[in-house]
Amino acid sequence: MPGLYLLALLVSAAGIAALDARFRLAFWAAPGRTAGAIVLGTAFFVAWDAVGIATGVFVKGDSPALLGLDLAPHLPLEEPVFLAFLCYLALVVDAAARRRVTRRRDPATRSAEAP
Template sequence: MPGAYLAAILLSAAGIAALDARFRLAFWDRPGRTAAAVAIGTAFFLVWDAVGIATGVFVKGDSPLYVGVDLAPHLPLEEPVFLAFLCYLALVLHAAASRRLRLAPRTGQEVRR
């Protein structure tokens, strides 16, 4: 089923965006910073992918779930979308964890690790 992988990424991103909107964690709190961080992170990982592709470390697998559009050799359309989702997810998780730690009651007891 062509496009299933891209659809899964977009559906997952929509779920994270809904949580972000509900709790104002990243984009809905600071849209400019979030967009910049996602763009910079995505660009970094695309350069990482380009180096991996050039050295032969990364190759595109053959899957019927891909749309079938390649942006470059061994770089399917889904890759930058996934990388942007990954960066956005990391920002939302970081914001949620930071908020949770900031709002946690201070008992004076040491946290066991």
């Protein structure tokens, strides 16, 4: 089914955004910094993909789940969406891990929290 992969990416991003909003981990804690990191990270990885495509290392596979729109040869629309999702997910996971480590090290914050 065309577009299934893009839909899965968007649903996954919405789930991560819901967790982010609930716990104020990345975007809801620092929207400008998070947006900047996502844009820079996505641009870096798209450039990386472009080099891989130009050298013949990366090629677009055939999948009925892809929408069928290419931004460039061997660069489907879903690729930058995936890369942005990957960057956002990494920021949320990093923020959650840092918060967890901080709370484990600081007993004052643990006693203030509900069990």
